[in-house]
Amino acid sequence: MNINATLILQSIAMMIFVWFCMKFIWPPLLKAMDERREKIADGLAASDRAEKELAAAKVKADEEIRQARDKAGEIVDQANQRHSQILEQAKDDAVSEKKRQVAAAESEIGLAANQAREELRTSVASLAVLGASRILEKEIDAEAHRELLDKLIKEI
């Protein structure tokens, strides 16, 4: 077992290898590892965030659905109300229309009756004059007896 110059050469070799490592191995490896660590941390944080966002979205969606359901109920209620309103109104309209038509018919009937009566009256008057003239065998001067005739008409 001799101590010799191997000692010095080995010592130098070590320095060179350490320098190699310092220069070419350690920095890129550490850089890559640190970057990956950061990436993983970011990824985990992002997934956490996404989870939270998902939960929030779910709550929001539930809220929306609840609101929509409320609104739908409201609309259905309104529709029902409106439905009965329309029904009611239609009924009212029908009733009033019926009344109106009845009234119109009645007034028409009354008018026709009056007209008939009037016609009847005039024809009665002329008939009466005709009858009277036949009875008297003599032409009655219609002008002369106008006053009497009018009185008669009025009486009928």
Place this chain on the structure above:
Amino acid sequence: MASGSEAPTTGEYIQHHLQNLTFGKHPDGHWGFAHGAEEAAAMGFWAVHVDTLFWSLLLGFGFFFMFRNVAKKANSGVPTRFQAMIESIVEFVDSSVRDSFHGTSKLIAPLALTLFVWIFFMNFMDLIPVDWLPWAASTAGVEYQKVVPTTDVNATMGMAITVFILILVYSIRFKGVGGFLSELVFNPLNPRELGMPKVVWPFVMAFNFILEIVSLLAKPVSLGLRLFGNLYAGELIFILIALIFTAGAGLFASGLSSVFGEHIPAWFWIVATGSVFATLWLNLKGQLSTKRTLWLLMIEMLLVGGLAFLGGQLMHFGWAAFHLLVITLQAFIFMMLTIVYLSMATEHH
């Protein structure tokens, strides 16, 4: 094993395995490789262990290219498995440095990573069967080959010396020359705080200085020698286990040689290796249950090498499994101690 024609004795075998391939100037003035321990010793300080340097540089570059390859391609996307493995090592070293080193330094973490991986690789050479690479080297005409750089005290102390230089540099950088010197003479007994009379100050300071210098020098020594001692002992035990193989084979070889004569023919070893290989292959292909594979392997080893050979296998496996812990732990300790020493160098006491 020795390239000589005769089979080496046990002592020669061990010595051969513990001899570095030394290049230097022979006493007669010409440069060349040493043949044997005496010649290597005669070369004095200005000689180099070529095998130590070759393997440590090879493994150092192995570390560099392995990590550089990953570092070049590293991005913040999904890592490949290999990248993930490299990054987990880096992460481990980084957290060790963060835990132990309280200053800020761009050097400490890469230093720690280099030391950890490089020393682990060098230690790992210990798990390669002790005869393989020396045998290959001797076939290629290289007489000696010690493949575990960390079993060479020059390699471990060389690294420790670099760390020591860094300790001095850090001490001076963070405390200044004056601060560093005053730390040396006012610790552990501070005459000012203890209220001693001025007369005894020089004596107390001299006493402190001796203590502090010892503790300062103990740092590189504890780093380098501890690593060397552990690995050297581990290597030696592997060599001894390898000797048990040889001894066991010898015991059984008397039986084998009664069959084959003086020399066991090469085809015997080829058949033996082939049958073990075939057994393992069949197991991997699912043709053979693992339990039966183990039994078959035992029987094959028993047949091939005899009972002692089997014992050697099991011992080798056991020690290798244990040593796997040792080499990792030693690499880790070297790294941690380096961090701690440098951390101490940057802190005021």
